[in-house]
Amino acid sequence: MTAKLYGVGLGPGDPDLMSVKANRLVRNTRDIAFFRKAGRSGRACKIVEGMMPEDAAIFAMEYPVTTEIPLTDPRYNEVLSAFYADCTAHLEALVRSGRDTVVLCEGDPFFYGSFMHLYTRLKDRIPVEVVPAITGMSAAWTASGAPITWGDDILSTVMGTLSEDALTRAMTEADALVVMKIGRNLPKVRRALAAAGKADRAVLVKYASMEGQEVCRLADCDAETLPYFSIILVHGQGRRP
Known part of the structure; x- marks a missing residue:
């Protein structure tokens, strides 16, 4: 063939x-x-x-x-x-x-x-x-203007479709986070970030690298749902020279 x-x-x-x-x-x-x-x-x-x-x-x-x-x-x-x-x-x-x-x-x-x-x-x-190709999350953290990880930071990619308990556990254990598949799960994701002590560091990126790209602190977004091409980031703060 x-x-x-x-x-x-x-x-x-x-x-x-x-x-x-x-x-x-x-x-x-x-x-x-x-x-x-x-x-x-x-x-x-x-x-x-x-x-x-x-x-x-x-x-x-x-x-x-x-x-x-x-x-x-x-x-x-x-x-x-x-x-x-x-x-x-x-x-x-x-x-x-x-x-x-x-x-x-x-x-x-x-x-x-x-x-x-x-x-x-x-x-x-x-x-x-x-x-293979560049991932959407790579474009998102580039759009955020800051490295997603430093030194020995543990990076976790979690889906907003997970249960709130599972989200909270994963967010608590990770140093840096990428949250995908958010949509109508946004209120649950917000609660899990707060429970993990990371809500104040969360950054929202919509349409990374596309027309209409937006970057803001999650705390400054009052929406209850997000468009499909949305990613929430929590940047690591690990070891650096």
């Missing part, structure tokens, strides 16, 4: 932060796939706007659910599993027919990305190559 499936990391959102290899693959591959929410154009597609070949064949993989069903509901995994099975069947057919195919991945493909679910299903069936 000569064709290959590429999971191409696009980086945090600024096209200038894409790797040379990612740029080359997007510009020279005719079959392009990407994830998006139903009814939306898709952030990944927007990042590479003007780069894709004019005759590119587009395969938009539209999530059947996002927040409509709670994560704890058994139907959530059932619906998504069926969705990924359909996507992998389509992508496998393209590659087996001899067509290189690029899957556009926001951020890095192996960092909390949907491409992971395609990769685990396809890696033993067809050739798959992953192209």
Whole structure:
């Protein structure tokens, strides 16, 4: 089999932060796939706007659910599993027919990305190559204007979807923090930060490296929910010369 499936990391959102290899693959591959929410154009597609070949064949993989069903509901995994099975069947057919195919991945493909679910299903069936990228959290701490870690600081990445107790434990044990998947979990995240004694150091970054980027102290934000591209940081204060 000569064709290959590429999971191409696009980086945090600024096209200038894409790797040379990612740029080359997007510009020279005719079959392009990407994830998006139903009814939306898709952030990944927007990042590479003007780069894709004019005759590119587009395969938009539209999530059947996002927040409509709670994560704890058994139907959530059932619906998504069926969705990924359909996507992998389509992508496998393209590659087996001899067509290189690029899957556009926001951020890095192996960092909390949907491409992971395609990769685990396809890696033993067809050739798959992953192209790494700058993560959204790296762009966020760069936008904050301060290093996220010093010396021996322990950095933890935690999801706002965790229970409040789990969040509090992780936040208490870490020296530096990246909090993702916040959205409507913001009040819970605020309480956990306060319980961990880190609320006064928390920084909020929205749309890091993208149009509309905002950076502020979390304490100065009075919102009850946050847009998808939002990250909360707590910078480490560890050893330095």
